[in-house]
Amino acid sequence: MTESKSRRRGAELERAILDAAWAELSELGYARFTVEGVAARAGTSKPVLYRRWKGRAELALAAWSRRVPVSDEVLDTGALRTDMIALFTHLSRRAGAMMTEIVAGVMADAFRHPEVAELLRERLARPFSLTETVTAVVNRAVERGELPPVELPHRAARAPLDLVRNEYITCGGGPLDEAVIAELVDDVYLPLLRGLGSACTD
Template identity: 40%
Template sequence: MSGPDRPSRADDHRKAPRRRGEVLEQAILRAAAEELAEVGYAGFGIDRVATRAGTNKTTIYRRWPSRAALAVAAFRDAALTDDVPDTGDLRTDALAVLRGAADRMASRQGELLHVLATEMHSQPDLLREVRDQLFDTSVTRWLTILGRAIARGQARPEALSPRIATVAVDLLRNEYLVRGVTTIPDSAITEIIDTIYLPLVRPHIGQGGE
């Protein structure tokens, strides 16, 4: 068979080199992130992701049972690619991390997060997975910068807990999800860090540090 209906050798994933494991998963997640960036969650579909990734729907469904699960995984993977800053100053690092979070919330990724949070109330298991994945990503980043600050004497050891470490990004997320703010001004980011986060984590007077 020939003609326009027949996929070309270049487009046919069956002719492409076989990929497995993490290599294949990363290709799918990249394709999902690109689709989300182009069409948003409303136009997001497994068929389009499979075509872009050069694989098939069965392979994707084997790893992610729904388009929502794949979207969440793509969101989390994109968030994990951000480097954790290490400038030697807690305030500078915290501002950089929070500004990065604000940028993501103002992007298509943020739109996706808002839609998922709304749509998944009817899927409690998946909603719980979303919260756990995003929480784990955020905790790791904030515990890293806080741990480094403690080693430098810029924060108190007692502050090294997930609830305290992530208070800044929790407040930022509240602005976005609860108040419906789409673009968070830098003045709000600075206020969160300077008036809430730093006073909470820095050594108390008499403990040394700043």
Template identity: 45%
Template sequence: MERKTASRRRGEELEQAILDAAWQEFSEVGFARLTMEGVAKRAGTSKPVLYRRWSSRVELMIACFASRIPQASSVPDTGSLRGDMVALLTVARKRMAMIGQTAMLGMLTEVSTDPEIRGALFSGLVNELTNMLYEVVYRRAIARGELTEEQLTQRLLRLPTDLARNEFLIFGEITDEAVASIVDEVIMPALRARGAAV
């Protein structure tokens, strides 16, 4: 395992070095065997430095994954709500595959008894994808006249990513067929039922 020598890194430079080390450690040993000590050694720093920023390995890995997930700019404008929805779920699939089913289940197990860390998980990863769905896919559809703001509900805002996450957690993958099924059999009919012209 590669270890970095100590340096006088501070601020964003130090934080990025720690996140890079966390990703390398995760890639090498997996989430179950990942420790704050292992990340600190790999980053060439100390555990107290990590704990000043993140209270647990779950919080550290949430920050690590968030720093590596695809951004809104990676969702192409296909010209239709359906196409954009498929594109977004494809981005979500890549993101979940990057983290892995075992790591996701492990993090969910750890946060199940800690409301504070559970909140960090949802704000750092779950809500971020839901926000991307709204800001990229639904705003484009509203601009094209395919639906209106009033036709969206909080449940509809979360539904595509909730279904994708459930698919991944249960089956360990999200196939092209599953993406098409989620969009064509659930999302689009639900939006049409609210009056959307899709």
């Protein structure tokens, strides 16, 4: 270990480790990904890594998250339908990035280790504050008069993600094309919102 590496601390050391983890994942894949390999590549020790991450699954997801950052941007195109098209498109791109060999490997670990399953559920359950984003989009539509007042249940607020994930898992391939996204928005989600709005006015 070089002297410069031994002096790294805090955020600098963490960046070096996550860069090393990403390099290991890219070159070797998740199946051959090890904490030992990351430590050697980063020029540090296994105990240093284990103080920050419990195991290889958590380390792999941390490296992935750094490369595919979560956006908190609330979309505003001026109309409900185009807001939803933009939202579904964003979710599709994230799902395409998420359903990689890396995350597939973590999912395989989840079947054997409950703590990994809990970690994966936590990561998948909070894509860029989805429920808050959907609620903001719906509230703007209500203010514009596109919808009557809507009480948005949690499952309805997270339905865009569930729809995109289901489509991706059942159909495979890359991010969903524009026609599929339009169908999900026009044939499924907008009717759901209008039905919830009607229920609130009854």
